Amino acid sequence: MALRDEATQVLSELVGRPAEFHDGQYEAIEAIVANRQRGLVVQRTGWGKSAVYFVATALLRRQGHGPTLIISPLLALMADQVAAAERAGIRAESINSANAAAWDDITQRLAANEIDVLLISPERLNNPAFRQTQLPDLLERLGLLVIDEAHCISDWGHDFRPDYRRIGGIIEELTTPILATTATANQRVVDDVLEQLGDDVFLTRGPLARSSLRLSVLPMADSPTRIGWLIDHIAGFESSGIIYTLTVAAAEDIAAALQAAGHNVAAYTGATAPEERTELEQALKDNRVKALVATSALGMGFDKPDLGFVVHFGAPSSPVSYYQHIGRAGRGTDNAEAILLPGAEDERIWEFFATASMPDEATAHAVLEAATQALSVPALAARVDLTPTRLELLLKILAVDGAMQRVQGGWQATGEPWHYDAERYEHVAAQRVVEQQLMLDYQATQTCRMRFLSETLDDPYARDCGRCDNCAGPWLTTEISDAARSQAQRVLAQPGVELAPRRMWPTGLPNLGIELKGKIKLQAEPGRALARLTDLGWGPTLRELQDPQRPDAAVPDRLVRAVVEVLADWDWAQRPVAVVAMPSPNRPQLVTSLAHAIAKIGQMPYLGALDWRGPVPTPAANSAFRLAQVWQRYSVPDQLRHDIASAPETGPVLLVDDFAATKWSLTVATVKLREAGAHGVLPLTLGTV
Missing domain, CATH: 1.10.10.10 (Winged helix-like DNA-binding domain superfamily/Winged helix DNA-binding domain)
Incomplete structure (x- = not known):
């Protein structure tokens, strides 16, 4: 049987019906199987990149070659690929943290040549046991190496992962065919990946624009307006979709507002438990929810051909990231919406995440x-x-x-x-600044938005789409109903975030001269903060208060009223009997005035503030160092100690502070107050992270 006929037969088995190859699919398979070449496939999501490596695997196995190793970034993607492989009779398994009990069996089956495809994450390459005991033998017998989401190899890629750089060392050792695939790579990334793949490399590249997508930008900077717009319009979108946010707090706030307005949505973030993520993904695929309000945690690997819309509440930091997100919509439909609602806070968030990844x-x-x-x-x-x-x-x-x-x-x-490769990191940092500006340019462009994105990705097929709000004229209004705005404002204005107490001392404190370990015996009770600094409602106000350039002043009345709401809703076991303030070297008026106001409104005695000894350090980043900065710095003044001991009522004290980040200051202050005779401590702050 001719190679193309055999390949077409395998493809039909893979999809479960008679099928023909898209342009470029068979050519890539032929290069791998017949010519034993290495190659890069840059094609939009849904083109069928997985069909190329599964069909190639089946043909190579029939020729007697060893198994295929697929390096892929997400377990969700692995699960979908394993299911697809089984339809074509390809025996596929994955090694990941979720199936540790099956590793020994998979290893034995690999040794017995009973597995056709092994899928692993790039992080698995850094696992000592896998690297030392399984990888060498696997590489020796390998028939094909597949690098999925290959833009991650490149420092210039929008989603660069350090573990992907290990693949470069593997590439140098292999003589077998290698297939790298991605949907998002500009020319710089393409050139970088091709260089890493070596000589005699084929490139398959197709148009990235998806004709079903309708792109639009609605400039509404403030959060209540944008959430109100979602409340009014989400029901009118076809099918179900994704609302992307830049932070966990934003995802939770938006989901809460939409739920309160009667919309069937759920939040999906990095804080979502793995088993709950799986259930939420399936609910979206089955259209049992209108939308998932998600961070980038719902990323590569999610596959829903009839996804009807992707809305971004806040802009991603690069057009490449934005294109990858919106590319999940409209794969199997004629029409899908891709709507960007940029926010005033976007650039601040971009800067935070950019600096977080630089060594x-x-x-x-x-x-x-x-x-x-x-x-x-x-x-x-x-x-x-x-x-x-x-x-x-x-x-x-x-x-x-x-x-x-x-x-x-x-x-x-x-x-x-x-x-330290300073030049490389400077180049990467500079490129990120360029990408951020391009994202701002995308929002402001008067030309075709799809063409703008395609040209940013160096797509040689870039052309006007005729469908975006610049090509066809805007079809969405920024107007919202008074009811939707009020609903959004009510949810965002709801105060109160729980402050869970620290329960264990940080590991390794003896290295810092502090002989503490294990459980904290004198713990605080669960406390409350008015809001997180990243919240869409009170967050901007609290960030203004935290600005070092802002002079210290008494707490604004509206913040006092909001804090009183927090206190009224607090389900404490016992009402506090007195108020104590934290010593605040930066904002003493703010903290003291808040403590006095709460004491007066709650008709509780204000007992004063703790003392702080020593200079004021720049807060450390991690727990051990932060605790070392505040340990032995707090003390209870004699008068405060006397007042606690002689208090007419027995009960906890309310410990008032401005902001809680690591909560170690509150933890140490609690220990000191408990040692001074306080029967309990209830921390209360304006903000937390």
Whole structure:
């Protein structure tokens, strides 16, 4: 049988009906199977990139070649691919954190040549057991390597992941065919990936624009207006869709507002439990919810051909990221909406996430010096002032550079010299600034929006779409009903966020000269904050108060009224009997006036403030360092101690502060108050993170 006939037969089995190849699909398969080439496929989502590597796998296996290794970024994508492979009789398995009990069986079946496709995440390449015991044999027998979402290989990619850089080392060792696939790559990324793949590499590239999409931008900067617009308009969108936000707090706020208005939506974020994510994804696929209000946690790998709309509440930081998101809509429909509702806070959020992913040279060397022996992430965090998230990212970067390795018991420096590649990081940082400006240009352009995005991705097929709000004229209004605006404002104005008490001392405190470990014996009760700093309602007001350029002043009356609402809704076990203030070197009027106001309204005695000894440090990033900054700094003045001991009523005190980030200041102050005789401590702050 001719190769094309055989390939078409496999394709038909894969899709479950007689099928023919799209332009470029068979040519890529032929290059892999007949010519043993390496290649890059850049095609829009839904074109059929997975069909290329599954059909190629089936043909290579029939020729007696070894299994295919697919490196793919998300477990959800892996599950869909395994199901698709089984339809064509391809035996596929994945190794991931969710199926650890099956690893031994999968390993045995791989050794017995009973698995055709193994799917792993790029992070699996950094697992010591997999890297040392399974990967060498697998690479020796490999028939095909597939690098899915290959833009992640490149530093220039919008979703660059350090673990993807390990693939470069694997590529150099292999003589087998390699297929890299992506839907989002500009020419810079294409050139970078092609260079990493080596010589004699084929490139398949098609038009990125999706004719079903209708792009529009509605400039409404304030949050109540944008949420009100969603309340009024979401029911009119076809099918179901996704409302993307830039932060977890925004996703939760918008979902709450839409739910209160009677819309069937749910929040989906990085804080959503894995099992709940799976259920929510299926609910969206089955149209059992109108929309998921999601962060980028609902990302690569989600597949719903009839997704009817993608709305962005806040703009992503690059046109490439934006294109990838909207590309999930309209794959199997004639019409789909892609609507951008930019916000005034977008650029501030872009800057935060951009700086979070950049390694700092001094901090990197400090990590290497600390990890002369195997240390866990918490233990390293007690030696280097980084949050766990940033520390783990830095460890991955150092590991890919060969200076750090993951070992039994944690992470350890390899002893290899490490050079901070300042030029590379400066280039990446500069490119991100360019991308952010392009996103602003997209919002302001008077030309075809789809053409703008396509040209940004260096699509040689870029042309006017004839459908966007610039080509066809706007069809959506920015007007909203008074009822929708009021509903949005009511939800956003609802005050109150729980402050969960710290229950355990940070790991590794003895390294900082503090002999504390284990459970905190004198804990605070669950507290309350007016709002998170990232909330869409009270967040902007609280961020203004936190501005170092803003002079200290008494708390505004409207904040007092909102705090009183928090107190009225607080389901404490026992009402507080007195008010105590935290010492605030930066905002003493704000904190003291708030404490006095609450004491007066609640008819409780104000007992004064704790003392602070020593200079005021710049708050540390991680728990151990922050605790070290405040440990032994707080004390209870004699008069306050006397008043606590002689209080006519027995009960907790209300401990008032302005902002709580790590909550270690409140934790230490609680210990001091409890040691002074307080029967309980209820923390209350204006803001939290």
